[in-house]
Amino acid sequence: MSLERSDVEKIAHLARLSVSNDELDAVASDLSNILNLVEQMDQADTEGVEPMAHPLHMVQRLREDRVTEQDQRELFQSIAPFTEDGLYLVPRVIE
Amino acid sequence: MQWETVIGLEIHAQLATKSKIFSGASTAFGSAPNTQACNVDLGMPGVLPVLNREAVRMAVTFGVAINAEIGERSVFARKNYFYPDLPKGYQISQFELPIVGKGEVEIELDDGVRRTIGVTRAHLEEDAGKSLHEDFHGMTGVDLNRAGTPLLEIVSEPDMRSAKEAVAYAKKIHQLVQYLGICDGNMQEGSFRCDANVSVRPFGGPLGTRAELKNLNSFRFLERAINIEVERQIDLIEAGGEVVQETRLYDADKDETRSMRSKEEANDYRYFPDPDLLPVELDADLIESIRAAMPELPEAKRKRFSEAYGLSEYDAVFLTSGKDLADYFEQAAKVAGDAKLTANWVMGELSGSLNKAGLGLAESPVSAEALGQMLLRIVDNTISGKIAKQVFEAMLAGEGGADQIIEAKGLKQITDTGAIERVVDEVLAANVDQVENYRNADEKKRPKMLGFFVGQVMKQSKGKANPQQVNELLLKKLSA
Numbered sequence: 001m002s003l004e005r006s007d008v009e010k011i012a013h014l015a016r017l018s019v020s021n022d023e024l025d026a027v028a029s030d031l032s033n034i035l036n037l038v039e040q041m042d043q044a045d046t047e048g049v050e051p052m053a054h055p056l057h058m059v060q061r062l063r064e065d066r067v068t069e070q071d072q073r074e075l076f077q078s079i080a081p082f083t084e085d086g087l088y089l090v091p092r093v094i095e
Numbered sequence: 096m097q098w099e100t101v102i103g104l105e106i107h108a109q110l111a112t113k114s115k116i117f118s119g120a121s122t123a124f125g126s127a128p129n130t131q132a133c134n135v136d137l138g139m140p141g142v143l144p145v146l147n148r149e150a151v152r153m154a155v156t157f158g159v160a161i162n163a164e165i166g167e168r169s170v171f172a173r174k175n176y177f178y179p180d181l182p183k184g185y186q187i188s189q190f191e192l193p194i195v196g197k198g199e200v201e202i203e204l205d206d207g208v209r210r211t212i213g214v215t216r217a218h219l220e221e222d223a224g225k226s227l228h229e230d231f232h233g234m235t236g237v238d239l240n241r242a243g244t245p246l247l248e249i250v251s252e253p254d255m256r257s258a259k260e261a262v263a264y265a266k267k268i269h270q271l272v273q274y275l276g277i278c279d280g281n282m283q284e285g286s287f288r289c290d291a292n293v294s295v296r297p298f299g300g301p302l303g304t305r306a307e308l309k310n311l312n313s314f315r316f317l318e319r320a321i322n323i324e325v326e327r328q329i330d331l332i333e334a335g336g337e338v339v340q341e342t343r344l345y346d347a348d349k350d351e352t353r354s355m356r357s358k359e360e361a362n363d364y365r366y367f368p369d370p371d372l373l374p375v376e377l378d379a380d381l382i383e384s385i386r387a388a389m390p391e392l393p394e395a396k397r398k399r400f401s402e403a404y405g406l407s408e409y410d411a412v413f414l415t416s417g418k419d420l421a422d423y424f425e426q427a428a429k430v431a432g433d434a435k436l437t438a439n440w441v442m443g444e445l446s447g448s449l450n451k452a453g454l455g456l457a458e459s460p461v462s463a464e465a466l467g468q469m470l471l472r473i474v475d476n477t478i479s480g481k482i483a484k485q486v487f488e489a490m491l492a493g494e495g496g497a498d499q500i501i502e503a504k505g506l507k508q509i510t511d512t513g514a515i516e517r518v519v520d521e522v523l524a525a526n527v528d529q530v531e532n533y534r535n536a537d538e539k540k541r542p543k544m545l546g547f548f549v550g551q552v553m554k555q556s557k558g559k560a561n562p563q564q565v566n567e568l569l570l571k572k573l574s575a
Contacts, residue, residue, distance in 0.1 A: 068119030
């Protein structure tokens with residue numbers, strides 16, 4: 001399977017990554033190689049093998065429903081670029 | 096052309112846990128911004144989400160209640176999109192293996208018709224934060240207190256055929272999650288949110304293209320928005336246009352729906368299993384213990400109310416509409432020892448005055464116990480039903496318990512026959528003409544004329560004479 005430049009542009013946009021025009025061909029080729037590897041693995045016979053959702057063969061541990069976190073807003077907001085009235089400020093998003 | 100409406104609902108119910116679904120931060124509503132957003136909720140590097148056991152239990156409880164298949168193995172996935180109120184750039188949700196599979200609920204429409212609505216699935220996920228678009232020097236403010244609050248997203252089949260059916264279904268789920276104690280159902284605070292997928296098609300034809308309606312934060316808006324959207328789609332198609340699949344926002348002020356996201360930003364969430372979380376496995380014992388601990392559900396309670404208390408269908412439906420109301424009624428009835436009387440007061444005076452004051456049952460100034468005590472005084476003839484209204488008013492105003500008010504205001508009913516007889520004699524002596532008329536009147540007209548004398552006696556006794564005794568004495572003396 002091979003990706004077109006337009007596929008790479010779309011994926012890059014969804015991931016909010018900036019890929020310059022000069023890089024597009026190289027990235028498309030790299031990603032295509034990865035997909036080819038996956039395609040190769042697809043040929044392995046997996047009849048009767050249950051798909052795994054996680055490489056570790058373990059089950060999720062559950063937490064008791066208790067409030068254990070303290071308010072650390074000041075600490076967290078000390079590394080935020082902009083805050084006001086306890087809010088994080090970000091470039092305006094309009095719906 | 097006859098058009099058929101097809102509706103499916105996605106309901107987000109915030110689960111009533113103390114802490115968040117993947118962190119130990121509090122879920123309490125209304126705290127100062129970002130004081131309940133810990134490093135996990137903020138998506139700081141290196142943090143690890145750990146699943147809340149109670150959220151799992153609540154989700155399974157819902158599944159059992161709607162007779163659904165419970166996913167003995169369920170998996171969390173990342174739903175990727177960028178928005179400032181979602182700091183990680185993905186929402187932890189479930190995709191291929193949800194915790195609750197296919198189930199169903201029965202709805203009842205106004206005309207008594209019952210319909211079964213399929214539930215496709217219900218899955219666990221985390222809520223996002225809130226963006227505040229007021230002007231912060233041209234920027235957007237973000238409060239992440241809500242980020243990470245557990246949600247149960249309940250997805251229905253496209254089984255509803257009118258806005259009314261959609262509302263009946265939404266109300267049914269709303270009632271159910273509150274009965275189960277897994278969600279407080281508060282729509283104003285956003286604990287219970289509805290999105291509607293709406294399409295139209297020629298009767299019996301293939302499904303049309305749907306629009307997803309958002310911002311429906313009351314049952315009334317849900318109904319309005321669906322009806323308006325259906326009209327819009329029919330007008331569009333009949334004018335030769337085509338419905339596009341998109342998200343539309345309902346604007347209650349303008350009473351219209353409008354497009355929210357452009358097609359360019361079409362949803363492409365690239366779900367994949369979250370490597371931070373292992374699969375969740377539920378053993379059969381856990382599911383069985385949840386089944387065993389299932390509280391009485393609305394349908395069963397309604398049946399029990401009409402059988403055990405001898406209530407009418409209407410009363411039973413009304414009183415079981417919410418679990419808190421049902422509990423209130425039962426507690427008051429137990430104290431009063433008269434279910435029918437209690438039902439009348441809870442549905443009448445109590446509900447009426449709470450409505451008028453704009454209060455919920457939880458904020459009622461008169462507790463179930465206190466109302467029961469007051470009703471007990473009607474039952475044991477200490478006060479009449481009429482005087483009881485005065486007592487109740489005083490209780491609402493915070494003047495104390497029933498006995499205290501009856502004592503302080505001297506409202507105790509006069510049951511002493513001698514005392515009542517004196518008042519009756521006075522009234523008869525003062526109204527000789529009416530007595531004469533009564534005695535000469537036709538049998539059939541007498542009951543109505545008797546009312547005059549009863550009224551006079553009650554007036555003289557300031558409403559305190561026992562009405563039954565007054566009646567008996569008057570009849571005896573007038574026929575003498």
